Amino acid sequence: MYSKIAFSNVKKSIRDYTIYFLTLTFGICLFYMFNSVQAQQAVLKLNESQKSMMHLMSVIINWISVFVAVILGFLIIYANQFLMKRRHKEMGIYLLLGMEKRQVSKILLIETLLIGFFALIAGLIAGVFLSQGLAMLTAKMFAVQMKEFKFVFSQTAFIQTIMYFAIIFIIVMIFNGITISKYKLINLLNAAKKNQKTRLKNPVLSVILFVMSIACIGIAYHLITKNQMLGVDNDFKMSIILGVIGTFLFFFSLSGFLLELAKRNKKFYYNGLNLFVLRQINSKITTTFVSMSMLCLMLFLAISAFATGSGLASSVKTDLEDLTKFDYSFYSLSQKGYQDELQQKFVKKMNSLGLSIEEDAKETLPITVYQNGVFKQCRYKMEPLLKGREKYSDYTKDYVKNLYEVPLTFVKLSEYNKLRKAIGEKELTLKTDEYILNCNYANLIPTMEKTAKDKQKITLDGKTYKIKYELQKDTFMVAPVKTDMGTVVLNDNIIQTLKIDNSTLYLNINWKGNAKKVSERYNNHLKELIRTGKMQNSPYSMAISKEEVYEQSTGLSTIMTYIAIYIGLVFLITCAAVLALQQLSENADNIEKYQLLRKIGTSQKMVNRAIKAQIILYFCLPLSLALVHSYVGIKTASILISTLGQINISEAVVQSLIIVIAIYVGYMIATYIGSKNMLQEKR
Template structure:
């Protein structure tokens, strides 16, 4: 009997459960589809361990987002319970116990949740098949063996999250029924939330104060930037300032919405012809009456939308920058670097190791030294790592520290070059090598050998020429370009040098395979000046291309074998250098593609769930408000107001409640992204478009879809209220 009653209630109250069912179905669909990432990755990725890593990250994120959705579902039940309190009270009047009423509610919630689970899993399974192609696109790879798949792990994860949401919702619903008295349930539809109207002048002042605080926060963020832009000694102070800025913008956003309706009321009252036109007075008064209950939630929604928009736009754009950067900075099939000890290491008084340290006097031969790496050490297959056997053309070049031996200050630094052309330091460089250690120095002969390897023409510096190389982004290179264009002179080795080029050749500035660039600034000078300046060795870079005719296993597979890397020791047993990084062209692209795919997945997943959460909260909030104002709509109808005019007033109110948080979230995002762009510009230009535009359009379509559902359901509630009155 109770099951039949619960099923009948769900069918009869379908409109009330529509938002709940829609949101829960979307949640199940997204939870399942994104948690199949490990299965999708198996179809498109060959990188060992990556599918498992992606799966574990998505699992943890799903649990977090499920908590968010759980609170959302509790909020959704406020609307459903408010609409049905009288019904539950009537059940008790007719003789049902509270326990029986509770069981009916539990069955109703289980039916709706079960329906959402079934529908969401079906949609999720279909969506996950399509997402496989999207995954392959994100990771820049091919689908190896596409076939229909179903992921039990993703299914059980989704079911577990849904069960948790169901239990939280059920506990809340049962608590409402058990605590409420019958008289309160029966009179629930006649009790509206207490509304306290504020003086419009006070509200306008609060609105202006909130706007001022938001402006101050914007100014502080644009001026100070992100904490990553600070030197290590200033990071704590910078973080404190950043948190203060965050607090200011949150307070400003709350005050903005808290005073918004009063400001609109005061502004429209000043424009009397507009204020008294149609139902404008009623509309503005309705907005003002709701400010008590919705101002804080609108502020929170705008901040959540800000996070969603920023995560999607920022994440996808950073992925785009990485794609551009890896194309520019990956220049050889194989690359390796050796780093030389500086004076701070050699003269470190705390060093207690057995191997003595000393400054290098000559660069090492990386090709020959690589033979000291042993493949399959300790086995019968033990053999030296033979680069010469797999490489054709290759080159080794050296860079030197621009701080002469016995000194602490560099001869050439980014700070000095920026000051010479009266330009500010780029965001994010206060703790970089180009700022603290100065530019690296390279001999002209080394650079010309590098150009030979790259198939480019030699440079001729003459006796007093220099040029600067850098594979970083526009924010750094524009300073170098300005210096060379304006003929800024540099003192080195007792000689005044002048630029022989007017811009950085970014296509001939990378000395190592790197996804995000590795040369923050290297000045190329005549050979004799390096020795005359007493500059110590900093690093040796080795680049090589595989010999033609060799297979993947003979080249890339050979390089990727496990090897033992022994210390680099001098003939006297001292140490002057250590092995640095090793990277192949394929590894650089794989690393970039994997990182891009991960960033894109997280951005889209987080963004979609947060947008759905915000849209659902606004929908439920507005439906509850329309339900409360049903009496007002009946009065307007009795006074001769047409239903069309009443619904136009409802539409205007709901448009304001949906659009204003979105506009505020977009405004916050634009300012935040401006700062992010400044930092990301260190590695390349950041473009907000393309895939980002399509993704944001999909999210906005979802947001707009909830708005449309809100209006359609509100229209039904208003028509029911008016029809009820006419029937009486």
């Protein structure tokens, strides 16, 4: 009997369950898709390095999935409370007819199981099929081929999804039972007549608090822009605290402020049903300002995750050609003072370890980077190159001033020209009183370009040198990122006269034959030497190949993109679903008000327009502030991200906004249709 009633109730209330069911299905689908990443290895041609990246991505996503499950759990409980609220009167009638609370609880338990079961089935089916597309996307992002098109099913992800959502629904059912046990019959029957309490009635206080909220948010923006996310200092902490406080105050005071503003424009206020819509919005926001503030912050995180995640992924992939001009690079350990025979010693030592560089290399291209001291103790500093040009960097003026103390590095013209010749660039010449400036660090390039344009002179040990040529942006070795803040190229004999504390050799190699295979053989041999302990007192600190840089870049890019999409989508559907459920709940509570509007002669067209305006306003208010937060956050984060490479943040933002608007508009339309149907049922 209970099952029959529950099934009948679900069938009868299918419109009420639509948003809940679709959100739940979408969440389950996402959960399975991203947790099935590890299983995609079966159809992808991955080497060991790429497999380790896939494993790392799988581990990260598994940990994030715990957080995602908690978020979806709260969403399901919240949605379930909305559905129960819609049926207070129905449950009251059950009790009035003689049912016990445990029997009513049993009916709801069966309903919850039915909805959960069908959503789980639909979500898993969608997830299994859509994960095949994810496998193709993974292949594209890793720049690898698929072995063959093979249907991939992840048993681990399947079981994990069922387990997580089974736990969530058990908690929901327990929560429902506790809630029903506390209900009183009189409250259930009169639930529709219960008015919400308005927390802030004084319009003057609303305006004062609104101004305070804008001040808090403005100060938070100033502090985070000053900090630039370059360190977790007091400015960073205060920007977070003031941003959160400002957001809560904004929504606490917003409805009263808007209402007071609208009242001053009587033509607008008394036009159509504007008065009714504004009063409805005022009532809802004032009583739900906490949830509105939380939703705004979650939307901010969702938009920021999409934009910065995809932007960071694209920046990792940029400049790969510049970073991989050679097949292989050895990084030697830093040596004290000058080491004129460092290359020969290095090659000889590597040969003794079974690495025949002279036999395997088509050409060896060494370049030694010289330096005097570290930071404040260094003799030659970046100060003359940066001073007076701080505004040309994306960094703040104070941060650039801190870079004054960074040591200048030097390289010999002969070695520099040998590198340039190898990559097809024109060799450069210098007189005895000239130097070349090289910099490839993204955030300092505009500053250094200005330095070169200004023909900045530098003084080394009492002798002045003038700059020749425009700024050069060469990379001296195979590397995952560009890190050269400023290197001075001088004639060899002048380098020998400088007071140098240490020198580091970068030995670049272009192999004979198949470069990829030779690099792989060297990597395997070095790993074996390390494993057997034969690399003690080795002459190098690191070795990296062109292929490794590409693999690390594509792997890191894929991880960042997937995490951004996963977190962003979950946060976005959670926010949109909660806003939709709140509006449906509000309209369900105000059915009598809409009926009264029709009784006094309001046309159905005007009522529908009022519903539409209320939904659009309610959805757009948290989104509007979230977009402003995101603009400041993304702009600031892009400065940090650009240290990894050039970034087109505008493209990432546009893509993110398209996704956000598409999902948001979809939920708004669903909410409008649901609200209209709800009111038509009661006509």
